[in-house]
Amino acid sequence: MSSTPDAGDASEDERGVVAPEPAVPDERLLAAHDLALAALYEITPAATVGAPADYALEADGVVSLRFETTLPGYPGWFWTVSLAAIEDAEPTVLEVELLPGETALVAPEWVPWAVRLAEYRAQQAAAVEAAAAEALADPDAADEDVDLGEDDDLDDEDADDDFDDLDAADFDTDGSPILHSGDVDGVDIDELDEDADRDEV
Incomplete structure (x- = not known):
């Protein structure tokens, strides 16, 4: 004979599986802001600690209280104080650290x-x-010709005309044009000297 779970039993689902009860934080730890702040002031100036933000319930009933930080360069980070209480003992501080939040800017994971x-x-x-x-x-x-573009096309006729205007004396023995160290902007210094000689006669 199969049993049907009661409709009013909130701890069981439709398959009859009992869901674990949500963990409840120790109220003494949630109220231990003064203890958390005192621990923070031992490692950082009071001016760097902002307003209380929230808390996180860790394993074994540990509660981490988070405070905003006013440190420049740490947007989205929180001062975090982990507290615990054993049986009837007073709350005690386990750890104090600066941890990034979900929107914090952090360095990428290190890769060897x-x-x-x-x-x-x-x-x-x-x-x-x-x-x-x-x-x-x-x-x-790989065998295709390189396209020089319209501006880079060479006019063979203009090039031939330039060489036709040169005399044999303008070429070196190897056939290359003679460059004069005194030539400026296309003006041949030798021609200027010849003109000067004619003017003197």
Whole structure:
């Protein structure tokens, strides 16, 4: 004969499984703000401790009281004081620390150098494989002419005209144009000297 759980029994679900009762924090710990503040003032100036924020119920009935921090550069962080009370004893401080909240700006998780190096080498190997696969897929891509663009096109006729205007004396023995150290902005110093000689005669 199967038993049906009572509809008014809130501790059992539809399958008859008894749900654990929610843990209730010790009221003495929740009210121990003075004790928590005294512990904080031993490690940090009172000016760095802000208003009470909230609390967290830890394992074994430990309660962590959180206070806002006024330290510059620590938005979203909280001064945290963990308190405990054993049987009829007075609350005692277990730990005091500055911990980040959910919106705090924290450093990324540290990754060992060996792991980062392995990831880098894997990325480099993948890039090489991708380039090789692209070259195999389009072998003629490497032989294509480079597009210089409209502004970079060379006018062969203009280039020939410039060379036609030069005399044999303007070329060195190897066929390259002679550059005069005194030439400025296309003005040939030798021609200026010849003009000066004519004016003197």
